[in-house]
Amino acid sequence: MSGNRSFLTIGQATFGRLRELALLPALVLLLVIGTLISPSFMTEANIVSILGSSAALAFVVLGESLVIIVGKFDLSLESVVGIAPAIGAMLVIPKASMGFGIGLPTGIGMLVIPLLGGLIGLLNGFLIVQLRLNAFIVTLAMLIVLRGILVGAAGGGTVFDMPDAFLVLATNTLFGLPLSVWAAGLAFAVAAFVLRYHRLGRALYAIGGNAEAARAAGIRVERITWGVFVVSGILASIGGLVVTGYVGAINANQGNGMIFTVFAAAVIGGISLEGGSGTMFGALTGVLLLGVVQNLLTLTQVPSFWIQAIYGGIILLSLMLSRVTTRS
Amino acid sequence: MSNSVTARRSRSRFPLGGWESSLLVLFVLQVLASSFSIPGFFDSFSSWLGLTENFLPFGIVALGLSVVILTGGIDLSVGSTAGLGAIVMAELWLHLGMPIWIAVMIGVALGALVGLINGLIITRFNTEPLIATLATSFIYRSVGTALAGESPPSGFPDSFNALGQGAIGGLIPYQLILFSILAVLFALLMSRSAYGRKIVMVGYNGDAARYSGLRVGRIVTSAYVISGAMAALAGIVLAAYYSAVRPDMGDILLLTTITTVVLGGISIFGGEGSIGGVVIAVLLLGFLRQGMLIAGFSDMVTTMVTGAILLAAITIRNLLSGRGTGMALLVRRFRNLGRDKLTEATK
Numbered sequence: 001m002s003g004n005r006s007f008l009t010i011g012q013a014t015f016g017r018l019r020e021l022a023l024l025p026a027l028v029l030l031l032v033i034g035t036l037i038s039p040s041f042m043t044e045a046n047i048v049s050i051l052g053s054s055a056a057l058a059f060v061v062l063g064e065s066l067v068i069i070v071g072k073f074d075l076s077l078e079s080v081v082g083i084a085p086a087i088g089a090m091l092v093i094p095k096a097s098m099g100f101g102i103g104l105p106t107g108i109g110m111l112v113i114p115l116l117g118g119l120i121g122l123l124n125g126f127l128i129v130q131l132r133l134n135a136f137i138v139t140l141a142m143l144i145v146l147r148g149i150l151v152g153a154a155g156g157g158t159v160f161d162m163p164d165a166f167l168v169l170a171t172n173t174l175f176g177l178p179l180s181v182w183a184a185g186l187a188f189a190v191a192a193f194v195l196r197y198h199r200l201g202r203a204l205y206a207i208g209g210n211a212e213a214a215r216a217a218g219i220r221v222e223r224i225t226w227g228v229f230v231v232s233g234i235l236a237s238i239g240g241l242v243v244t245g246y247v248g249a250i251n252a253n254q255g256n257g258m259i260f261t262v263f264a265a266a267v268i269g270g271i272s273l274e275g276g277s278g279t280m281f282g283a284l285t286g287v288l289l290l291g292v293v294q295n296l297l298t299l300t301q302v303p304s305f306w307i308q309a310i311y312g313g314i315i316l317l318s319l320m321l322s323r324v325t326t327r328s
Numbered sequence: 329m330s331n332s333v334t335a336r337r338s339r340s341r342f343p344l345g346g347w348e349s350s351l352l353v354l355f356v357l358q359v360l361a362s363s364f365s366i367p368g369f370f371d372s373f374s375s376w377l378g379l380t381e382n383f384l385p386f387g388i389v390a391l392g393l394s395v396v397i398l399t400g401g402i403d404l405s406v407g408s409t410a411g412l413g414a415i416v417m418a419e420l421w422l423h424l425g426m427p428i429w430i431a432v433m434i435g436v437a438l439g440a441l442v443g444l445i446n447g448l449i450i451t452r453f454n455t456e457p458l459i460a461t462l463a464t465s466f467i468y469r470s471v472g473t474a475l476a477g478e479s480p481p482s483g484f485p486d487s488f489n490a491l492g493q494g495a496i497g498g499l500i501p502y503q504l505i506l507f508s509i510l511a512v513l514f515a516l517l518m519s520r521s522a523y524g525r526k527i528v529m530v531g532y533n534g535d536a537a538r539y540s541g542l543r544v545g546r547i548v549t550s551a552y553v554i555s556g557a558m559a560a561l562a563g564i565v566l567a568a569y570y571s572a573v574r575p576d577m578g579d580i581l582l583l584t585t586i587t588t589v590v591l592g593g594i595s596i597f598g599g600e601g602s603i604g605g606v607v608i609a610v611l612l613l614g615f616l617r618q619g620m621l622i623a624g625f626s627d628m629v630t631t632m633v634t635g636a637i638l639l640a641a642i643t644i645r646n647l648l649s650g651r652g653t654g655m656a657l658l659v660r661r662f663r664n665l666g667r668d669k670l671t672e673a674t675k
Contacts, residue, residue: 134597136402137590137596141638151628267459273459309466312462
């Protein structure tokens with residue numbers, strides 16, 4: 001029994017390694033192609049812009065990957081991307097710029113953002129973990145409800161004129177890179193370390209692999225899964241703040257449709273929807289791959305609507321690739 | 329083999345029958361309440377029937393999606409397929425001068441074809457339907473946008489627009505007739521035909537279905553073909569309703585349709601549920617939404633109500649089905665907690 005188990009883990013590890021090894025050359029190849037195709041690709045400004053535009057996606061993908069690894073699902077993260085920064089900002093700004101006109105201090109508004117993200121995760125976790133409802137349906141309902149609330153709160157308009165603190169992640173730079181890039185990199189590094197070396201991280205894989213076995217091994221399955229939903233909500237809200245920084249305002253449809261790209265990045269990065277496998281390094285590579293592809297297509301002036309088709313093609317390709325690597 | 333399937337069905341029919349009849353009662357109550365309390369909801373029988381034109385395309389998609397969900401899959405590409413089908417229809421009519429009804433048939437056939445592609449990707453490569461149809465939905469959407477060009481076609485002939493806006497004798501909308509025919513067809517197919525039983529069996533237990541000699545891959549693929557064709561048809565009805573096409577016109581379909589199917593009592597795990605429930609859910613959600621819009625509620629409130637209904641539906645279904653031990657456990661835990669506190673207090 002124990003021999004069997006360790007065999008499984010080895011199998012999974014090799015599988016993950018293979019995926020990472022398959023992705024890195026793809027990324028390098030894209031960089032080489034980019035350099036050959038466009039002289040403005042391998043410039044510092046362009047690399048910074050790729051990283052900057054990937055940062056928001058990176059936060060949400062990180063959150064979603066954690067949820068998928070424990071074998072669950074969260075569609076509502078895209079709504080969190082919109083609603084958390086919107087509510088946070090509206091508490092602060094005056095009525096004239098679409099706020100509530102309460103005029104709370106900026107610090108409190110900023111604090112509300114992750115708080116709200118965490119709260120939504122808490123609610124999702126309650127429904128999915130405690131009431132054992134289907135995660136797909138629960139978070140779909142949550143997505144619809146939150147979208148409605150955001151449209152209602154923002155009156156269908158745009159929230160603007162925010163204090164600089166709301167934009168600082170995108171506008172301020174450190175060593176030439178936007179703060180959002182550093183923050184996303186840090187978040188991924190912490191997550192990768194915890195998943196690889198910490199008991200808690202190993203527990204996530206165990207739960208996703210086999211929740212009953214994890215429970216038998218003394219892992220607090222419910223509590224940890226619930227916690228993952230909260231953390232991913234917080235991460236998505238920070239992702240939303242980054243989007244806000246880049247746009248400079250909050251549309252009522254901020255985040256709409258983003259979840260599809262999030263899943264694309266996670267799946268390309270080798271996070272299996274069945275749960276229990278996938279690495280943070282892979283997920284990050286998935287994000288960067290999509291970022292580079294989008295940038296290349298823009299530079300070469302491919303009509304923007306083909307970008308989606310190419311995303312779709314990459315997803316299909318990586319699905320087939322993963323079939324091949326598992327069979328071998 | 330057929331015996332075991334029949335046995336499963338008759339066992340599963342009892343709670344589902346309960347679910348459907350509860351939905352039906354809700355629907356009747358809701359229509360009655362809206363008619364008395366919302367001025368303009370029931371001005372005349374024909375105007376009341378005319379309300380269905382606003383939501384029946386959702387119903388058409390829901391019928392096809394139900395078959396996919398019954399097999400335990402999901403089709404996220406219905407929105408893009410609807411847009412693609414409508415655009416291809418419109419382009420064939422405008423640029424090739426094709427008679428519009430021939431173009432309509434080709435549009436629906438194209439929907440079936442992209443459904444076939446979905447099905448083959450899912451069954452041949454053994455991929456998650458969620459991710460596979462997500463990927464293809466990206467692709468269909470791009471192709472649709474590319475075909476539509478800068479200014480998508482509009483201004484179709486009146487005979488075609490009648491499909492979306494017209495009514496027989498000014499009373500019964502063509503959309504309603506189309507939907508009714510499809511609903512009866514689907515209900516018969518799923519509950520009375522061998523094919524329907526195979527779909528349910530594959531969804532209930534795919535391995536068992538395979539061991540008993542069913543060609544699971546082929547059956548699952550066929551479900552996606554049906555879903556694709558229905559999505560394209562819905563897109564074409566929408567095109568007639570607006571007398572215009574847009575590549576993103578199907579985007580609104582997806583979330584509402586999944587809500588409808590689940591509310592209709594089809595288990596997201598597959599193998600459970602009936603078309604009857606979905607049809608009632610289409611009418612219930614549709615009339616509810618129209619009623620609220622007429623009563624002056626904003627789009628936001630109606631959206632939120634849809635989400636809340638979805639949550640309530642799945643919670644209640646969970647309580648009713650055997651899977652719903654979660655709630656019972658929770659209640660017991662709270663009760664125990666109270667008892668512990670009580671004993672502590674009495675100490």
